Amino acid sequence: MTTLAMRNVLIYFRDKLGVFFSLLSVLLIIALFVLFLGNAFTADYGGNIEEVSEVINNWIFAGILGVTTVTTTLGAFVVMVNDKVHHLYKDFYSTPVQRYRIVAGYALGAFVVGTIMSMIIFVVLISYNAVMGNYVMSALNMLITTGVLLLSVLLNAFMIFFFTMFIKTNQAFGAISTILGTLIGFMMGIYVPMGDLPDAIQTLIRFFPQSHTTMLFRQLFIEGIAEEAFLHIPTEYLQAFQEATGVIYVINGYELTRMDSVLFLAGAAIVFFLLSVWRMSRRYV
Amino acid sequence: MEKIIEVKSLMKSYTVQRKEVKAVKGIDFYVEKGTMFSFLGKNGAGKSTTIDILCTLLEPDAGAVMIDGYELGKNDFEIRKSIGIVFQRSLLDPMLTVYENLKIRGRFYKFSRQKLKERIEVVTEIAQLEEFLHRPYEKLSGGQRRRADIARALINTPKILFLDEPTTGLDSRARKDIWATIRALQKEKGVTVFLTTHYMEEAEQSDYITIIGHGEILARGTPLELKLKYCHDLLKLAPKNPERFKQTLMENQIEFIQNGEVIEIKLDSTLEAIPFVERFKDDIINVEIINGTMDDVFLDITGREDT
Numbered sequence: 001m002t003t004l005a006m007r008n009v010l011i012y013f014r015d016k017l018g019v020f021f022s023l024l025s026v027l028l029i030i031a032l033f034v035l036f037l038g039n040a041f042t043a044d045y046g047g048n049i050e051e052v053s054e055v056i057n058n059w060i061f062a063g064i065l066g067v068t069t070v071t072t073t074l075g076a077f078v079v080m081v082n083d084k085v086h087h088l089y090k091d092f093y094s095t096p097v098q099r100y101r102i103v104a105g106y107a108l109g110a111f112v113v114g115t116i117m118s119m120i121i122f123v124v125l126i127s128y129n130a131v132m133g134n135y136v137m138s139a140l141n142m143l144i145t146t147g148v149l150l151l152s153v154l155l156n157a158f159m160i161f162f163f164t165m166f167i168k169t170n171q172a173f174g175a176i177s178t179i180l181g182t183l184i185g186f187m188m189g190i191y192v193p194m195g196d197l198p199d200a201i202q203t204l205i206r207f208f209p210q211s212h213t214t215m216l217f218r219q220l221f222i223e224g225i226a227e228e229a230f231l232h233i234p235t236e237y238l239q240a241f242q243e244a245t246g247v248i249y250v251i252n253g254y255e256l257t258r259m260d261s262v263l264f265l266a267g268a269a270i271v272f273f274l275l276s277v278w279r280m281s282r283r284y285v
Numbered sequence: 286m287e288k289i290i291e292v293k294s295l296m297k298s299y300t301v302q303r304k305e306v307k308a309v310k311g312i313d314f315y316v317e318k319g320t321m322f323s324f325l326g327k328n329g330a331g332k333s334t335t336i337d338i339l340c341t342l343l344e345p346d347a348g349a350v351m352i353d354g355y356e357l358g359k360n361d362f363e364i365r366k367s368i369g370i371v372f373q374r375s376l377l378d379p380m381l382t383v384y385e386n387l388k389i390r391g392r393f394y395k396f397s398r399q400k401l402k403e404r405i406e407v408v409t410e411i412a413q414l415e416e417f418l419h420r421p422y423e424k425l426s427g428g429q430r431r432r433a434d435i436a437r438a439l440i441n442t443p444k445i446l447f448l449d450e451p452t453t454g455l456d457s458r459a460r461k462d463i464w465a466t467i468r469a470l471q472k473e474k475g476v477t478v479f480l481t482t483h484y485m486e487e488a489e490q491s492d493y494i495t496i497i498g499h500g501e502i503l504a505r506g507t508p509l510e511l512k513l514k515y516c517h518d519l520l521k522l523a524p525k526n527p528e529r530f531k532q533t534l535m536e537n538q539i540e541f542i543q544n545g546e547v548i549e550i551k552l553d554s555t556l557e558a559i560p561f562v563e564r565f566k567d568d569i570i571n572v573e574i575i576n577g578t579m580d581d582v583f584l585d586i587t588g589r590e591d592t
Contacts, residue, residue: 003389003392003393006389007378007381007389010381010385010389011378011380011381014380014381015380086374086376087374087376088376088378090342090372090376091370091372091376091377091390091437092393093341093342094340094341094342094365094368094370095365095390095393095394095441096362096363096365096366096393096394096395097393
């Protein structure tokens with residue numbers, strides 16, 4: 001399992017141009033937000049107060065990092081689909097290693113790739129704040145963010161692994177990548193603040209496990225600056241604002257704690273892990 | 286002689302577009318240890334299906350297979366340890382170097398670090414990879430790739446080496462090199478070689494040939510046996526007076542084919558030509574004897590089933 005995972009990671013990073021472009025696409029989104037969209041949001045929400053602008057930048061960063069954990073992990077599964085298309089798995093299956101172990105190597109490899117790529121983006125975001133003289137999150141929060149990031153990539157690896165097992169062609173994988181890449185930003189509520197969406201969609205987003213990654217990232221990214229920025233805003237108004245921007249989730253009047261969301265992510269990871277095991281036991285004995 | 290591979294009533298069907306296609310229709314054969322065995326057939330004859338089954342990659346519908354004393358379907362792990370496969374289409378990673386490929390594939394056999402290093406050194410020498418060991422696989426020539434594939438197949442010191450059309454698509458020089466390597470493995474290291482090919486001239490160099498077509502065994506034997514059984518020499522004669530000569534042949538009940546000015550007569554052996562020519566020497570201008578080749582054998586055997 002580790003052998004194949006190592007090979008997959010090696011192959012993924014050997015394609016330097018591919019790695020460069022997948023990082024570049026995320027960096028471009030960051031640049032676009034910082035340069036243009038951030039200002040638009042700031043104008044919408046709170047005039048020209050500097051702290052508010054910082055909060056919004058960090059709110060956006062959290063969303064981008066959340067999406068990155070999905071897209072980079074997805075990208076790593078290219079190796080699995082290619083192996084299937086070119087029948088490379090035959091060579092692995094001809095060795096005395098159980099097939100489920102070989103197949104599980106793809107999930108592990110994608111987890112490693114997703115973690116490395118997401119961590120790079122995380123470092124870029126933190127560095128941007130540091131270089132611009134903005135508020136930089138506390139060391140403890142960085143640690144917690146890393147933990148959430150690992151959990152999120154793990155969930156993504158299992159979930160995408162499960163669906164990739166059904167895919168047989170590069171075209172199908174390409175199509176799914178495009179659809180997921182487009183939908184994921186929406187499902188994580190990063191393009192538009194949740195409050196602007198219909199109630200049904202909002203509920204849907206709250207039950208989409210990966211959106212909790214973004215929510216947790218938002219809390220972690222803006223903690224420390226939000227207090228200052230919203231100092232003069234009444235508490236009940238603040239809660240409504242946080243709910244509308246997806247910083248907190250309120251379901252039937254109950255405000256989810258961080259631990260709730262972490263457990264939800266972990267639970268979803270376990271569900272997709274079990275689904276994958278079930279699928280493997282049927283096909284890869 | 287010890288049988289290292291024994292196949293009995295092997296059957297395999299596929300469903301292609303809701304139609305059942307019988308790829309292998311109950312074949313029997315065995316391979317003796319240390320020999321070179323050729324599995325010969327046209328494309329789609331069932332060669333690759335059979336090889337995939339023997340390599341534990343495909344489950345047969347029926348039949349029993351013993352490989353190196355292990356039963357296929359029960360001891361697949363032991364079988365996988367004793368075989369090496371050179372696939373028809375190479376399955377190494379194009380972007381990785383030959384060395385990286387060998388190291389990664391070798392790890393699947395759970396060698397110690399030291400042992401793996403040794404194995405890589407050994408196979409590098411056997412397949413002569415030194416020159417391009419650290420070059421990415423995709424940058425190699427066809428012949429170099431094949432050598433890397435063979436090295437990969439040898440990494441676990443297999444007792445049986447399967448090669449699925451190892452020389453297809455190679456130039457004649459590379460083909461010769463590959464052949465020399467395969468022969469050396471069989472002769473010097475005692476590896477049993479099981480190869481599929483559609484080149485008769487290659488099969489001719491092996492110890493035993495089994496010809497397969499449409500999922501059935503059409504002929505089998507040593508190259509010499511097949512030649513004796515299926516090969517015909519051809520006596521070509523240019524008669525002085527074709528019409529009269531034909532008349533004479535018909536009167537003597539000798540079968541012939543007229544090919545323009547030339548009369549062709551099938552012979553079971555070359556020597557039969559001598560009394561024949563002696564008898565008719567006054568009627569003929571020119572004589573030519575064509576020795577039958579293995580290609581004729583192949584075409585004769587596999588050609589028949591198409592008509």
